[in-house]
Amino acid sequence: MWPSAEVPRAEPRPEAGPLGGGSRRSSEVCRLCTPAPSVTRERPNLGDPGRSSQISVPGSPNEVGGRLGTMARAGMERWRDRLALVTGASGGIGAAVARALVQQGLKVVGCARTVGNIEELAAECKSAGYPGTLIPYRCDLSNEEDILSMFSAVRSQHSGVDICINNAGMARPDTLLSGSTSGWKDMFNVNVLALSICTREAYQSMKERNVDDGHIININSATKYAVTALTEGLRQELLEAQTHIRATCISPGLVETRFAFKLHDKDPEKAAATYEDIRCLKPEDVAEAVIYVLSTPPHVQVGDIQMRPTEQVT
Numbered sequence: 001m002w003p004s005a006e007v008p009r010a011e012p013r014p015e016a017g018p019l020g021g022g023s024r025r026s027s028e029v030c031r032l033c034t035p036a037p038s039v040t041r042e043r044p045n046l047g048d049p050g051r052s053s054q055i056s057v058p059g060s061p062n063e064v065g066g067r068l069g070t071m072a073r074a075g076m077e078r079w080r081d082r083l084a085l086v087t088g089a090s091g092g093i094g095a096a097v098a099r100a101l102v103q104q105g106l107k108v109v110g111c112a113r114t115v116g117n118i119e120e121l122a123a124e125c126k127s128a129g130y131p132g133t134l135i136p137y138r139c140d141l142s143n144e145e146d147i148l149s150m151f152s153a154v155r156s157q158h159s160g161v162d163i164c165i166n167n168a169g170m171a172r173p174d175t176l177l178s179g180s181t182s183g184w185k186d187m188f189n190v191n192v193l194a195l196s197i198c199t200r201e202a203y204q205s206m207k208e209r210n211v212d213d214g215h216i217i218n219i220n221s222a223t224k225y226a227v228t229a230l231t232e233g234l235r236q237e238l239l240e241a242q243t244h245i246r247a248t249c250i251s252p253g254l255v256e257t258r259f260a261f262k263l264h265d266k267d268p269e270k271a272a273a274t275y276e277d278i279r280c281l282k283p284e285d286v287a288e289a290v291i292y293v294l295s296t297p298p299h300v301q302v303g304d305i306q307m308r309p310t311e312q313v314t
Helices: 070-079 092-103 116-128 146-156 181-208 225-242 259-263 268-274 283-297
Strands: 042-045 048-053 083-087 106-111 133-138 163-166 214-219 246-252 304-306
Touching: 070 146, 070 283, 083 092, 083 146, 083 181, 092 116, 092 133, 092 163, 092 283, 106 116, 106 146, 116 133, 146 181, 163 181, 181 214, 181 225, 214 225, 214 283, 225 246, 246 283, 283 304
Parallel strands: 083 106, 083 163, 106 133, 163 214, 214 246, 246 304
Antiparallel strands: 042 048
16 A cells, blocks of 8 residues: 655645655655455445445446447547546445546546555456556545645656546534534535645646646535535636636435445434435446546536436335
């Protein structure tokens, strides 16, 4: 694994050391880790956290992107061998998006606070023979120095970021009327500030390499509604900068992941009930939306995508 070096804040941005990952003043040099050996992955049972079931890597007929047709796959050809950053890639939507991009032949840096699941996913993708590569990276997005070290390492070892998918998010049971200030700050730090920092660093990475067709995709939710306004502001700034870099906001409804069990970690029954009344979206549904957005021609700006489940469970 490649833990991000923690260094004092300094301007300008930290420069990568000889092997990347932190500033030259850092006592530890970080490295992008290689995929772990092939392993069998377990998928937790949402209704019973104590149970799990094996999942297989999707085969060619059903893999994400396959259902979008020939045109979408052709549109993804221009991204082959280019680098995408996916935050929150250890599970749920982020893992599905990372897998889908590797299936399309991209180099994907998947980051999260813990990278065990990403290492397992990287091994699955390698074992399945997908043309791309998944590179796990440990990064605490609530820590700006971790984020800057990650971008510095990507710059050093892989030139830079061509696609930035801001997926990571967190929720706390802190309502506006009775919530704790610390809980609000934690959510804002990850859901808004970290997204903004990653956006800034990704844009600078594209600009310094004269990449004019990059894409920034923000995965939104009810707890991250500020992201909708931020994305629109970003689009206006990109227009003013006279660049063809595009920005898109994807706002899915309820998605069947482990997110509710993290939110209601002391009440698993309440967490399980979250997914029982509505036929939820799947992480792969959101991944397909990402592939669709990226597959559109460079002159097409896809704005906001709203995704909702269509049926209630009877």
